[in-house]
Amino acid sequence: MAAAQPATDEVARRSLSESVRRRRSGAAWEGVVEATIYATGLFTIVLLVGILFLLGQQGLRLFFEMDYPIGKFFTFGNAITDNTTDIEKFRFGILAPLIATMWVTLVTLIIAVPLGLATAVYISELAPPRVRLLIKSAAELLAGVPTVLFGFVGLFLLVPFVRDQFGWGAGGMSGMTAGIVVAFIAVPLIISIADDALQAVPLDFKENAYALGCNKLQAIWFVIIPAAISGITAAVMLGMARAIGETMTVLILAGGNSSIPEAPTESMRTMTATIASGFGNASAYSLLRPALFMTGAVLFLITLFTTVLADLVLDKQRKKFAR
Amino acid sequence: MTNETTTTTETGAETNLSTGRMAGGGVDVKATVAAAAAASPKKTSTDQVALSLNNVGVWYGQHEAVQGVSFDIYQRATTALIGPSGCGKSTLLRCFNRMNDLIPGTRVTGTISVEGVDIMGKDVDAVQLRRHVGMVFQKPNPFPMSIKENIAFGPKRLGLAKSKSQMDDLIEESLRDAALWDEVKDKLDEPGTSLSGGQQQRLCIARVLAVKPDIILMDEPCSALDPIATLKIEDLMRTLAKDYTIVVVTHNMQQAARVSDWTAFLLAGEERTGRLIEYSPTEQLFTTPRDKRTEDYITGRFG
Amino acid sequence: MSALPGTSSSWLRTPPEGKRKNFYQNVVFGLTILATIVVLTPIVIVAGYVVREGLSAITLEFLTEGPRRDGAEGGIWPVIVLTGYTLILVVVMAVPFGVGSAVFLSEYARPGRLLRLINLTIINLAGVPSIVYGLFGAAFFLDILGGEKSLWVVSATLALQALAIIITSARESLLSVTRGIREGSLALGVSKLRTTFFITLPQALPGIITGVLLAISRAAGETAPVIVVGAILAKNVSLNPSAVINERAQVLSFELYGRITEGIGYPEERKWGIALVLLTVVLIFNLSALFLRWRISQLGSVRRN
Structure with a gap:
């Protein structure tokens, strides 16, 4: 160790007061790297925030440049994706896609919420750790399967079944059919967030419940679920946002009728499906392109509102158990 | 360090200690301290002031955590900061190497000077300062690397060793100085986290020693350790005090009495603002405290 | 009892x-x-x-040759290669910006109202429907930047969505690095940037890679934005990367969708073949991410012992 002494001492034993006022070697270079990090961070954020702005700007052209009546956009009961520049012939309202989205989302939630919450309770409170890990992984795989595959398999398995058994929609393609499949797309998200919420309930809550003579079911029902209720609410809301935004399954399975659906069993076209099916042949100067951007902006606002609300609810949950 | 280079003056206590001063309290500190030191000749300091605090206050946003603290910390001595929890002792300690800079909204007033330079000054590089004023934390925090790499991390980043053999020497020296070498010399490549809590804490001390600091701050270094590990760290602190200036925050009064030469007692009132109540040689503070509140605290009547 | x-x-x-x-x-x-x-x-x-x-559609010809007779015969080799190019471009575009932003958010940005707003935005961006990214891609890359419908536009659009996923997961794994070891490094007089590079990032790396793998998996399976910014069905093109970047995109997900909806007379078996290739690609990335996450949790529990 004596060998190390002279070399290090030279640096170490320099007067402290002098040393602390010296610039470090490489400080300038570090400044450049840090500035890059700042720039990257800000650039990305500006870019992402730009989405809303850009969609709105492109969409609002419909009303302000092309003079399409705002009232007609929001009340006209059909969404015909004609690639036209003729304002008289353009008959596009967001009402039909909006209602279609609502139907599909409703069907999705009716199926996905009980399934998702029951699964979350099982893996969080009942399953042995190994099973829990296995199911969580499987649910993540489920979430990772491309939705176009769900649509494809649904087309082959569910659509003929629905057509033959119930005769819904257009040859078995209906909001109901799509909603059933979307439920399985939304369910992993619900499970994951509800499970997090249940796991976040402190152990002593449970122990107290048991100490009072509750059995496991009572402990879960009267103590754990109420304690995790805001997280569970958020899980449902995020599942809802997922269903609203899902495109491929509804595009393939919901039938594609552009008028207002009066029941979930009808053929319909949601907001996402309207955009996906119409955008390909919407030329740059047509009325259709801004109309679809406007539809996208509305879709974005709806999902943003839902997720922000869910985030606020989750924040409440986090604060409740913050120690 | 193994080479004994202590130049401790055993007798010059009266004259040297006259630099001990205290702003608040209105008690004649000088006389009391001098008297106490004369009564019990201390082995302490080399009459050099390591850190000089003048009217130091710390704010967290709108909350004043520490107010009007002034005293001197001597070189190559161990100074203990004691007081009930929430009295601002850790907050104060973190000012000495500007770790508080990392907590947004923190503001430090007054001056803390080293050799006449205010370390809070704009011209002082906090990173450079921390290299000279090392810190050991409450919970052992070894890096997720091997024992060897843990020690080498600082010197490598700061360019302190020129060659591999120099680095190896530095690693051995640091581990020896931290009284850990014999326990780990055969497993230097194992992860630092595989050690026991006490060993991990000594590893963290060795890691600090490897960058050759002048002052070592210890923030309740034994609070997460068992009694035997605690005794080992205390032994180590006494050894290190021969070569380093040590400032230790502890909630354990026995520990302060065992390891320190000087003790500062801080106390927070209703408004949770910590103030310095008494600063004296340790022996005096524990045997004949000047302040009633100090006496209450050390006899366990509150806190 | x-x-x-x-x-x-x-x-x-x-x-x-x-x-x-x-x-x-x-x-x-x-x-x-x-x-x-x-x-x-x-x-x-x-x-x-x-x-x-x-499985019956998967032959050497199907995987390694170009399409013949409008794809009814031959294989999907160009689609496979161009999907690969697309994913590489997505990684090249999204990873540096994603990780950079995450470092900015977790290490440098000062907490406050603005950071909270930014965090809220970022979290929610991961929940934005993929088709909205498609619209944004069309508006930004096609209309504003004046790009042609091409492979790079598709990649850039998919990269936007990947960016949101990568930022969220990287930020999370950076934040999960304990303050203790950061402070340990800083207290040695090691600068913040070096602490970030030598302590924090290596610690967070497995988590960041997991996020990147998930983002790639998502990009590989994503169809809606590709429909919006425009892709084409299997076609024989030069596979030289520099030339193909400005060519129309061919990706597996769109190939499947296109064949489902337009492929009248397109052999049923071949559709399932495409689906199988797509599922395999997606699952490879997904399973590696899961495996990596499992390894992290294993290491974590060892470390605690």
Whole structure:
């Protein structure tokens, strides 16, 4: 160790007061790297925030440049994706896609919420750790399967079944059919967030419940679920946002009728499906392109509102158990 | 360090200690301290002031955590900061190497000077300062690397060793100085986290020693350790005090009495603002405290 | 609970209403297990069906040759290669910006109202429907930057969505690095940037890679934005990377969708073949991410011991 002494001492034993006022070697270079990090961070954020702005700007052209009546956009009961520049012939309202989205989302939630919450309770409170890990992984795989595959398999398995058994929609393609499949797309998200919420309930809550003579079911029902209720609410809301935004399954399975659906069993076209099916042949100067951007902006606002609300609810949950 | 280079003056206590001063309290500190030191000749300091605090206050946003603290910390001595929890002792300690800079909204007033330079000054590089004023934390925090790499991390980043053999020497020296070498010399490549809590804490001390600091701050270094590990760290602190200036925050009064030469007692009132109540040689503070509140605290009547 | 024979501790035995309670409990717990099984069956159905129907289409010709007669014969080699190019471009564009932003958010940005707003935005961006990214891509890359419908536009659009995923996961794993070891490094006089590079980032790396893998998997399977910014069905093109970047994109997900909807007379078996290739690609990335995450949790538990 004596060998190390002279070399290090030279640096170490320099007067402290002098040393602390010296610039470090490489400080300038570090400044450049840090500035890059700042720039990257800000650039990305500006870019992402730009989405809303850009969609709105492109969409609002419909009303302000092309003079399409705002009232007609929001009340006209059909969404015909004609690639036209003729304002008289353009008959596009967001009402039909909006209602279609609502139907599909409703069907999705009716199926996905009980399934998702029951699964979350099982893996969080009942399953042995190994099973829990296995199911969580499987649910993540489920979430990772491309939705176009769900649509494809649904087309082959569910659509003929629905057509033959119930005769819904257009040859078995209906909001109901799509909603059933979307439920399985939304369910992993619900499970994951509800499970997090249940796991976040402190152990002593449970122990107290048991100490009072509750059995496991009572402990879960009267103590754990109420304690995790805001997280569970958020899980449902995020599942809802997922269903609203899902495109491929509804595009393939919901039938594609552009008028207002009066029941979930009808053929319909949601907001996402309207955009996906119409955008390909919407030329740059047509009325259709801004109309679809406007539809996208509305879709974005709806999902943003839902997720922000869910985030606020989750924040409440986090604060409740913050120690 | 193994080479004994202590130049401790055993007798010059009266004259040297006259630099001990205290702003608040209105008690004649000088006389009391001098008297106490004369009564019990201390082995302490080399009459050099390591850190000089003048009217130091710390704010967290709108909350004043520490107010009007002034005293001197001597070189190559161990100074203990004691007081009930929430009295601002850790907050104060973190000012000495500007770790508080990392907590947004923190503001430090007054001056803390080293050799006449205010370390809070704009011209002082906090990173450079921390290299000279090392810190050991409450919970052992070894890096997720091997024992060897843990020690080498600082010197490598700061360019302190020129060659591999120099680095190896530095690693051995640091581990020896931290009284850990014999326990780990055969497993230097194992992860630092595989050690026991006490060993991990000594590893963290060795890691600090490897960058050759002048002052070592210890923030309740034994609070997460068992009694035997605690005794080992205390032994180590006494050894290190021969070569380093040590400032230790502890909630354990026995520990302060065992390891320190000087003790500062801080106390927070209703408004949770910590103030310095008494600063004296340790022996005096524990045997004949000047302040009633100090006496209450050390006899366990509150806190 | 069984009391000792001969003692009078009958209160320790389950009373009748308790037995009823236990019965309900078992019914409810049985239902949760049933729900779990229902949730997991689609994976088995989708995977099983795709493999069963698709396997017969998978031949060497299908995987390594270009399409003939509008794709009804030959293979999907160009689609596979261009999907690869697309994913590489997505990584090249999204990873540096994603990780950079995450470092900015977790290490440098000062907490406050603005950071909270930014965090809220970022979290929600991961929840934005993929088709909205498609619209944004069309508006930004096609209309504003004046790009042609091409592979790079598709990649850039998919990269936007990947960016949101990568930022969220990287930020999370950076934040999960304990403050203790950061402070340990800083207290040695090591600068913040070096601490970030030598302590924080290496610690967070497995988590960051997991996020990147998931983002790639997502980009590979994403169809809606590709439809919006425009891709084409399998076609023989030069596979030289520099030339193809400005060519129209061909990706697996769009190939499948296109064949489902437009492929009248397109052999059924070949659709399942495409589905199988797509599922394989997606699952490879997904399973590696899961495996990596599992490894992290294993290491984590070892470290705690």
